[in-house]
Amino acid sequence: MRTLLIGAIAATGLTDSAGAPLTISPHDFRRIFVTDAIMNGLPPHIAQVICGHKNIDTTMGYKAVYPAETIEAHRAFIARRRATRPSEEYRTPTEEEWDAFLAHFEKRKVSIGTCGRAFSTPCVHEHACVRCALLRPDPAQRDRLEEIRENLIARIAEAKREGWLGEVEGLRVSLAGAEDKLAQIMRSTARASVDLPVPRFREEP
16 A cells, blocks of 8 residues: 555655655555544544544644644534534523522432432332432441341231232332342442551561
């Protein structure tokens, strides 16, 4: 490819700004690509991944533009993306909307952890948090979760004695959820221990 490219450029008779014969290598096309991509709004870190560079400074060295131009090109790219989306998504929220947004995060704190469901989405478990995969259990509530698990085991045994088979199924789902939350706490608090020997002074010969 390099030989064919050199031959093709030589046949054109093109020269550079100093009047010397123009030379182009296959690698120059990477620089052309990066420059064109960034100038048209491609984020530099995405160009870095495409080019396979370990350091973004290498990618930035490929482009024939200044950092300010890169920033302006990226801003123009964001502006074009926003232009294709409904304008109401970018309007200033009302006081009522902002208060509702803040209230959502205040209500994420529950008795045994933190609810991770997205803003403006309903609770599909009717606040049976122990069943919910979006609950992030609080390690400080481990004792409470253990009490919940023991209570569920006792209630399942009672339901079996009374023949409440529908109740048994629901309690088993809650029990599985409680055990899962306890397992999450165990994983998050587990720490690898390292046995270090007592240091000794080396005796001089």
